[in-house]
Amino acid sequence: MDRLSVIGSILALASLLVGSVLKGAGLAALWSPAAFVIVFLGTLAAILLQSPMETFKRAMKIVRWVFQPPAQDRSAVIAQIVEWSTTARKQGLLGLEAQVALQPDPFLRKGLQMVVDGVEPESIRQMLEIELHGQGARDMAAAKVWEGMGIYSPTLGIIGAVLGLIAVMKNLADPSKLGHGIAAAFTATIYGIGLANLAFLPVASKLKGLINAQTEEREMIVEGLIAIAQGENPRNIEARLNGYVH
Template identity: 85%
Template sequence: MDRLSVIGALLAVGALLGGSVLKGAGLSGLWSPAAFVIVVVGTVAAILLQTPMKTFKRALKIVRWVFQPPAHDRVAVIAKIVEWSGTARRQGLLGLEAEVQNQPDPFLRKGLQMVVDGVEPESVRQMLEIELHGQARSDLDAAKVFEGMGIYAPTLGIIGAVLGLMAVMKNLADPSMLGHGIAAAFTATIYGIGIANLAMLPIASKLKGLIHHQTSEREMMVEGLIAIAQGENPRNIEARLNGFVH
């Protein structure tokens, strides 16, 4: 569990609700079914028009990374690769065959299997990098779904505010309706800006950072596997991979 994300989410909700109370608007001032329909439903509609189904499904799958990011322990991965390199030097590459099925990471398992099968190092690198960059592009496209929602939401908030003000203008003859109507109109603006800046844009940025971190870790795996295939000294491999830790 990412504690910073949990704390940030709680602070965002607290800031919005607490600010509304302190400003005298009250919690009821934040609720507007019309604003919800225009901003929230409208934002979802816009992003569905923009996004392919495969990318949208991937976005729904990786959004949980914001609070439960993929496990990353580069030091442990380096130790494992160094251990494999020692085994390969003592027993040959076939000595690693028993390790293949024990790897929970499909990417690392695939790479190790190619090394055990005696695939040429450059071919291993080429195939793994193609998969690596393809997955990174797919995940970044998924992260941009939330970025897109963060772009559309404020604009739809303005549309909601304008529609609300139009309704107010129709009731100018009734002064008792003006204050309530104007307040309701600006609620849509709060929805749009709040959703964008307290949720969607931070989520997109967090996901992009996690994706770049994961890509860097897999690049480290590729370097380690290639070094094993080339029969490099375990100490040299460890020294090279430690550069990825920082």
């Protein structure tokens, strides 16, 4: 569990609720069914028009990474690769065959299997980099779905405010309805700007960072597996891969 994401979410919600109370607007002022429909459904409609279905599904799937990021322990991965290189030098590449089925990561399992099968190092690099870049591109497109919602929601908030003001203008003959009508109109703006800056854009940024980190770790794995295939000294492999540890 990512504690910073949890704390940030709580503070984001508290900033709106407590701020509304301190400003004298009250919590009831933050609820508007009409604003909800315009901003939430409008943003959803816009992003569905923009995104292919598979990309949208991927975006909904990886959003959990914000609170439960994929496990990353580069030091442990380096130690494992160094251990494999030692085994390969003593027993040959076939000595790693038993390790293939034990790997939970499909990317690492596929790469190790190619090493065991004696595939040429350059071919290993080409095949793994194609998969690496393809997965990275798909994940980055999914992160941009959240970024897109952060772009659309403020505009939908303004549309909601304008529609609310139109309704107010129609009731100018009844001054008792003006104050409430104007307040309700600007609730849509709060929804749009608040969602963009406290939810959608931060989520997109967090996902992009996690995707870049995952891509970098897999690049490290590719370098390690190729070094094993080339029969490099385990100490040299460790020294090279340690450059990926920040």
